[in-house]
Amino acid sequence: MDFDAMQSRVQNLLSRAKKVDASKSEIMGTLNAKREELANLIKEIKEAGYNPNTVKEDWEKAQTELEALATQYEKDIEKAEASLREFHKK
Numbered sequence: 802m803d804f805d806a807m808q809s810r811v812q813n814l815l816s817r818a819k820k821v822d823a824s825k826s827e828i829m830g831t832l833n834a835k836r837e838e839l840a841n842l843i844k845e846i847k848e849a850g851y852n853p854n855t856v857k858e859d860w861e862k863a864q865t866e867l868e869a870l871a872t873q874y875e876k877d878i879e880k881a882e883a884s885l886r887e888f889h890k891k
Contacts, residue, residue, distance in 0.1 A: 802810075846853045 843853045846856055851859050
């Protein structure tokens with residue numbers, strides 16, 4: 802390989818390496834932003850009084866409890882409505 806071909810090859814490699822470094826910097830920036838976002842989310846979860854490791858289970862438990870309460874509330878309303886209908890019949 803002659804000098805000009807080697808110089809061209811080196812320039813090509815340097816250009817490619819520069820592009821790789823630029824992409825790496827962009828990816829690292831995105832990664833750091835996501836890490837910061839996650840840290841803020843964990844902080845927010847902890848401040849709300851939840852354990853970040855069990856937040857999904859806590860949410861599912863709360864949803865189940867809410868559904869049970871809503872079902873009971875609906876039954877109570879139906880009972881009250883039936884009583885009111887009975888009262889108005891008299």
